[in-house]
Amino acid sequence: MRNAFADEITKIAQQREDIVLLSGDIGNRLFDKFKNVSPGRFFNCGVAEANMVGVAAGMATSGLRPVCYTIASFLTYRVVEQIRLDLGYHHQRVILVGTGAGLSYASLGSTHHSVEDMGMLRLIPGLAVLAPGDEKELRPALHAALDYPGPVYIRIGKKGELVVHDAEPEFAIGKALRLREGKEVWILALGNTLPLAVEAATQLGSRGVSCGVASMGSLKPLDTKLLGDVFTSAKVVATLEEHSVLGGLGTAVSEWLAVSSGPAKARLLTFGTPDEFLHATTHQPSAREWAGLTIEGITGRILSALG
């Protein structure tokens, strides 16, 4: 996904003079083309993420549109106050792009896992939180973020993720993308769990269970219309995310469900990382196993919930 981001932001910068790209000393060679097409608008801000976000906010006061890019865990946890005050409170139109989000960097240990980032950032008023499902979804998401009248956090994977969409979808902030329709089950996937959701739905289908899939690329604002539809029509709704079951998509859906006045009948299952640190040496697939984010884990729980 990061290559798609670098490619798309470079294309955009060729068209617009207000784009400024700030990197936290990451992306070696990734932005060479950007530097060529937009000299003077790329800043390596060093390993100083809090400063980078403050600098971006200051740039935005003059109408520039800064985009900050670094590893999601470093862009968010230590920078929460800058995001809250310099971006949220001041309502500055800065885009934060966190790469290697979720368990993408599982092998690097918990320092590099970002499985609480959305829980923290979802609380900041006015900040949109996006997690496109693949690189084809990321490109229009970036354009939507530039059109959004406030700050935006976009959470992306690293590289080599499976591509699910046939073509670039019509991405809109606040709207989920319905990939396939279902009657009994809906899987709501966030970010790079989208390929997993599609495969799980296929397997459920082969067992005679009609399963829909939606990409929840916009966590905040949340597509409550879609929630209303799926919770009244299906028996089971499952949320998938490379994020803690606390604070992210599962929680956002739970919050909506708890106060929803609609005739919801579906049962909610949340799939994500448990509320604990991962100490073992893992890679992304084994870290997903630890979290129950596997085809077998997902289909098994859904089938038993269906009874």
Add this chain to the structure above:
Amino acid sequence: MTPPVENLDRIAAELRGEVIGLSHRAKTPHLGSSLSCLDLLAVLYWEFLRIDPKKPGSPDRDRFILSKGHAAPALYVALCERGFFPTKFLEEYGKDGAALAEQPAPNCAAGVEWATGSLGHGLPVGIGMALAARIQKRNYRTVVLLSDGECNEGTVWEAAMFAAAQKLGSLTVLVDYNKWQATGRSEEVMALAPLRDKWEAFGWESYEVDGHDFSELRVALARAELPDRTKPLAIVAHTIKGRGVSFMEDDNNWHYRIPSAEELAAARKELGLV
């Protein structure tokens, strides 16, 4: 800089009286911090900053960030006296629903460039403003006023290194070095000295001045006017917390204390305002 304003000391004394009055009426703290940086604000707003109160949003205006947001009353009285907003704004200071709060909110009043209050934010933001000038080919300058306690914050030093790397000659930092932070001597809490040397080592052109001596401040600020600067400018201004009122000077109780009616009257008398 404009030519020296002859009665700047008198203006500063009047601003001090206003600040103490605000604290007394609104029952708000941080009086010592407001008084220590007041002469810096006077020379900036009366002689250095290229600003027009009638065009507070002009894209070419110089940018000033009071990063030590707890000294907001000092900024408010300076802006009001310079004509950025009417005195009735000041009279409402601190009341429910007023434009001016104990620490400034975003866009709370003309002339307030940034909402500060959490320390360590002003310098990164100021760097962003200064870089925007470079990108957009504008000639404005950016000035950020820090407290010495604020220099405890790591972001100040992240920003200092970055500004030097970017050769941000249009950026000036003033440090209100009053030697106190909220609960102790700034030297004892964080071993701040030698503070000018620190800025120098971080790649800044740096000076140490008496922060209550306008002529010294003018000489240091004049460095910011030199063409083709390739280093940001740091002016470490030695100041006295509570400056201007004998019973407040260098007494850190006035970080939080509110002056009584008698103390307000005594202060105004010392300042030559009655």
